[in-house]
Amino acid sequence: MRVALMVTCLNDAMFPDAGKAVVTLLRRLGVDVEFPAAQTCCGQPMVNTGYLDEAVPVVRSFVRAFEGYDAVVTPSGSCAGSARHQHSIVARRSGDPGLATAVAEISPRVHELSEFLVDVLGVEDVGASFPHAVTYHPTCHSLRMLGVGDRPERLLRAVRGLRLLDLPRAEECCGFGGTFALKNADTSVAMGADKARHVRESGAEVLVAGDSSCLMHIGGLLTRQRAGVRVMHLAEVLASTEGATRAGAAR
Template identity: 65%
Template sequence: MRIALAATCIADAMFPQAPRAVVTLLERLGHEVVFPAGQACCGQMHVNTGYLAEAVPVVQNHVRTFAPVADGEWDAVVVPSGSCTGSIRHQQAMVLERAGLPAEARAATAVAERTYELSELLVDVLGVTDVGAWFPHRVTYHPTCHSLRMLGVGDKPERLLRAVEGLELAPLAEAEGCCGFGGTFSLKNADTSAAMLQDKVATVVDTGAEVLTAGDWSCLMHIGGGLSRGGTAVRPMHLAEILASTREAPVVLGPPAGSGTHQEVAR
């Protein structure tokens, strides 16, 4: 298949290892990955903060960039983020519709119908759960709110993780509870957000896992920021990074962020 990658703005700028892992993984599975360079952002932050007018050009750019998927030039669009996929699927057409752009709203719907979150693409579209990965570590999985409730990915990410050779999946208590990120919520209601984060960090630490994974770097950035502030050794990694790891090309865990050994080892 020819699969277009929507890297997401936050991963593009801050966590490029996740979209790079998607490329590695899909190519290993025999697919062609294209990266439309015109892409920037899906508009979720603007929409969810209430800036609908400011969201319009952002959404228009996304729809324009990925329009070829609706014409069959690519077979699918993959997004390594539950919340961005959710915004593409449930908000973009609404934003354009409200801006008085019905034709563009229809185009947005056509793109959204062919857009998948990574675990959806793998399990539902490509029909694989064992992607041939090897990752000999104890891992716990946080099912981010939008993956869980907006997209309904169910246990697809866990099925993918269970098929990873060497991986020990540690159950996370209160897993379905929100980590408190909520985009600009983390700034507008910083104290409440921090209280939620504190509880999530405690349950993650209790698992004894070396790695916390999720399908969304925004939540991972939040929980990871709390884990490193708390001085814990748990490392946040995107699901794609784990699935990309093989015996031949293993992803080696560096020391945890914030630890004194970080500089000399990881650089």
């Protein structure tokens, strides 16, 4: 199976450890993942702000970069949602039947990380170890657009040493929303402050999510509040072997 990593713009520019963690994790599971160097943005910022015509060349670029792969894995529910649901809208608007056909072939092969692990590879225990108290924030696109359900929590519960704590009002948006945070800054910060308060109430040491954008937003607020809670991408926790050597020696 040929598998490609769709790293996303944000991870590539600001949070490369998330992308590296995906590669580490998949290779540990025997998947030879490739990184198509020609990949660029998925086009979501343009589509979300109404620039569908401008998104057409971006979708064309996506098709060229990822055609021929059996699966495209991304550490982002947001970008996976864009590829699976928005690209077909852009392709239809372009009036190019060839692009529409190519998108229809590629889009179903795009998987958010937890979907790929649970549904495609059929694994929940990925051999991770992370001896910390963790709470999980289900991001909006993964929850509502992709419907990943409890896949991330199932993966986290199988991590050795990890204690998964409930996040109060977990399904509420963190307030980031891409350009929403820029156009409606006060509302975005207020929503994020609520989410940060719920994270503190959970008693967790670490907040985990599947989208770096949400972690950036919530993490910034937690830092300003001096909450003492760090944020980590789901991929980083699943790639972790922290404490594994010590636990093995104890046995």
